Amino acid sequence: MVGETRISFVLSLKKPAMATAFDLRLPCPYLPLDFLFLLRHARGTRLSSAAKEQLMARTCVWNAIQVKVYQRVADPLAAPSQLHPPAARAGGESPKKRTPVESSLRGAVRNSVHLVFACWESVRLMSAFVVPGWPLRGGVAGSRRSRALYPHHGSAGLLRRRAFPRCTAGDVRGSYTVGRRLPSETPPPLPVPTDYVLISETAEWRRLVEHASEIDRLHLRELMQDVDRVRSLRAEYDGIYLDYSRQRVTKDTIELLFALARRARLVDKIRAMQSGAHINVTERRAVLHTALRAERNASLVVDGTDVVRDVWRVLDHVREFSERVRSGEHRGATGKPLRSVIAVGIGGSYLGPDFVHEAFRTDPEAFEAARGRHLHFLSNVDPVDIKRCTQDLSAEETLIVIVSKSFTTAETLLNARAMREWLWSEMGRSDEVVRLHMVACSSNVPMVEKFGIDPRNTFEFWDWVGGRYSVCSAVGALPLSIQYGFPTFLRFLEGARSVDANFYDVASPLAGNLPVIMGLLGVWNLSFLGYKSRALHPYAEALLKFPAHIQQVDMESNGKHVTLRGDDVDYAVGEIDFGEPGTNGQHSFFQLLHMGQTVPCDFIGFIESQYPLCIEGEPVSNADELMANFFAQPDALAYGKTAAECRAEGRPEWLIPHLVTTGNRPSLTLLLQRLDPYATGQLLALYEHRTAVQGFIWDINSFDQWGVELGKVLAKRVRKQLNESRYFGRPISEEFNASTRDLMERYLRGQVGCVFNEPFDYHRDTDTGRSPL
């Protein structure tokens, strides 16, 4: 064996024809081929057949060499190269038109280059495969382009890298890691048990169904009288006090839910997540947002890379850059310090940072740290959002942070280009303006570079961080550290880490695992009691954006209809989440919560206020007034009001039916000391993991979002049509249904309200390339 040498090599073949040339017979369409490729071409190696068999087992486990060969295919599930989408057309740049002859000539040349290259690399790798201590040098990439393709390799001091000239993203990629001893391999996702059945077909599930009809006979009014029960339905961890006695459960329910968790192999799934297994099976990715808040001295090797080391490399970069901006060392193009930040992003690239920003804003220490600074978020593609963001700002003093994991999201890129135009319109059209005023957080570094952002000002994150789970990555770290200082952001990470420890401590009784308890209660309420919605009420104005963030975390994660294996679920999964801070929510939709549909509620409150205001002569402080409502609402929902109680109040008989509230409406209460950056991190992790627990029990993939992709594809068709009709007078295609056609026609009759001074690519006819102007 080669001992301490490890080589990681990725070859992405753009065309199936190329695969044929290499005789790659893929065992299944999406495979990273691992050693199969080498072994098929390995003649005369010194490997024993037992060793070959082991390598053929697709586990890519061998401590000497790791090789992956990807084939790009049409099926999205089958396209690992999707992780690095082709560079063309993003950032508004459009490819040059080529004649067919030019294109096929180029294609042929490129194919031959790839073929020669791949053969050469096979020989090199084969040599390393059989010769101990083979002095391998090279791989990717001295050039900025190839460094961008494999940014995570950029950090290892021991790497030897070399550019692959003429390669573009999506063509051929390779990387070697030389001389690092890697302690462990990425574990494979959990094997599917041979006796696999839908969770709803298990005895544990059926027992809960029966139990639900027993619970239906009990009212929370009675349940709350059992002091023993009430005291047993609570848990506490690191300053978070969870009271779930107002859930429609008994101690038996909880035992039955634990039995269901055992049957669903919840503990194994949590461990698989923690270890970096590819539990996001449809995208073949690990789910490691918890690594984003791991301690600096921790280590977690996933797919051959120590992800914690990478996390801290980026955090150090964030610290250094944010300090330079805050101190005024990094200045704008006209020499002014950058006091304002506009973070441009949408969905997970916006909601998390916005929630945390709001939570920090009135924390006394964070407030001090942010004095004189402004943070804004530009999310909606509605141009009005641009107007609102920029109207009070001076471009000369503004830094734009483009946040997009994919760097292909249409809304974000259009907003990014709009921001670039805004900067240029104020300070002149120069690369320098972009270099000094625009930075990016993305996992698609080549596209960021293509946009014109200095690669040194690009803060990467990785495909194992889902967008909605990315607030602890550079996505949140950069804008929030610039605004509040890096130490404040670190305290937020520490809070999240604390709850991660609780969640991953599956060796301890699950009764003390807050995310597990909350997740199981969520499953109970939806799948067994049939409550389709869930409301989140933080009694803290600073958490005003928390419900919106959790809405995405939960609904994008668990809004699914098939199990991990692709079987239809025959049970309800994924609640509708909404919420508002108390007491505002009470004066908005609480009427329905009290008298209309039953919606399980989460109440979040704090012992200390961020702003403890006491007005002389008032019977209680302002915070006490808030908390009086916090304590009252859960009981109002649980107990309701009977006709007898109304009569006892002397209400007229005709009014009584309108006054009766049924009660028996479940809620849980979370009480924490005070809302500071640490507690903000705790709450984030608690709710992230609650969602994961539910997904684990339901056996769905909580970490992909294919539904959203469909909407994006359709919007692309409409965009093309609007362009063609608006600028070239083309009729609306018959491909659209009558309703959409009529709506679009009506819309197009209106004025766009824009005058373009010079034509640019976006307005070219999509077929002829002709400019309308």
Ligand SMILES: O=P(O)(O)OC[C@H]1O[C@](O)(CO)[C@@H](O)[C@@H]1O
């Ligand atoms: O960060 P990106 O790649 O721009 O994506 C933004 C958001 O779009 C989605 O893919 C779908 O809305 C979210 O999951 C993600 O948070």
